[in-house]
Amino acid sequence: MIAVASAAEERPARISGIDKIERRRVALAESALKTLGELGYARTSLREIANNSEFTHGVVHYYFRDKIDLISYCVRYYKTKCARRYDEVVETATSGEDLVTGFLGKMTQTLVEETPMHKLWYDLRAQSMFEEQLRPDVEAIDQLLEEMIWRILTRYADLTGTAPAVDAPTAYALIDGLFEQAVVGYAASPEKVPDLLSGRLLQVLPKLVAA
Amino acid sequence: MIAVASAAEERPARISGIDKIERRRVALAESALKTLGELGYARTSLREIANNSEFTHGVVHYYFRDKIDLISYCVRYYKTKCARRYDEVVETATSGEDLVTGFLGKMTQTLVEETPMHKLWYDLRAQSMFEEQLRPDVEAIDQLLEEMIWRILTRYADLTGTAPAVDAPTAYALIDGLFEQAVVGYAASPEKVPDLLSGRLLQVLPKLVAA
DNA sequence: GACTTTGTTTGACACTTGTCAAGAAAACTC
């Protein structure tokens, strides 16, 4: 029988084996994410993923039930890496200005250095409107990102002796709108986009809190 | 020779003929937009478009050079219908409150009644990050939408005796962020989304102007 | 009414896609 490679399957055998499986999965997911980030969801085939990795296309199907299973795993894997990006800034900032500069720095940095991942994220979120199977994962990440923004905003309010003037979903939608605009713009012409993003966030952040 | 069916081609013959061609194009585009709005860019094939129309798949290729040509035409056709949605509200409003209620009403209305179009728009904008050929059209629409938002905001400022506190791209990114959040959420669970959107816009709009 | 142009149908092509299965290779067990 073929090993059931999916979701929350139990495998009584070999503890070290299940670990190895998980490692292969992660390796495949990382490779897949690279390809997905470059080509986008629609244009990425399992064979393309396999070609850009050290494995053959059969291996992909050995470790993942089907394409959705792979993508879904990728998305979940990705989320573990993305939503903690600003934690250090939030924790170490000692003034509102401090927090803002740190936040802007990290944000423009990830915009530039991890463009493919962000492109993929916005792609997948759009796809989730058409492909129900993607929705749970996308919703979970959206939730995580919202909380991330909320942590920043409440901390910012604390440091400036103010209080958030909008609720968490609103704050997330607003800032995400600015970031998505930057990602789309960056894909087209990278030059001035990061500075523009910084400037716009600088305009907006103070308006999200009030005494 | 096959009639060159694309872009800005000149055709010296028959004035009434070129009109008929344009009408067929529009008919095909409208049909294609319906299918695209339901299935999304990735899952929509030319045959599917043809099947959901009164034409055969050969006709599609007779009037459009290739798939991109068709999609591109659809997008350009779509844009002529979308960016003037709030013009009447902007013109007839006699107070800030008037404008806001009118704006919110129209926005939640289009969210509900034209969901597929909005889904498609966000899908295409994401695709444009990967498919260069889509970029010019997407950028043009983005520009149009930005101007649309800007007209609303400046009018709002006028009526309330204030001035815009953010520039046009920022205002657009913020409001678009809220709207996209609503569209994505609406695709998943329609119930409370329109009201939430209204509430959030109501929170945000006053913050975009200042005395 | 013959003839040309324009529009449409149909079927084919080359290719890519996800999926799977049979068997080779490697790892592991005793």
Place this chain on the structure above:
DNA sequence: GAGTTTTCTTGACAAGTGTCAAACAAAGTC
């Protein structure tokens, strides 16, 4: 080291894709 289990390769499949071209129908022209 034989035998078993796990991992991987390879090749195949059916289905779907964009594209095109040859046959056919309709409309327009003289």
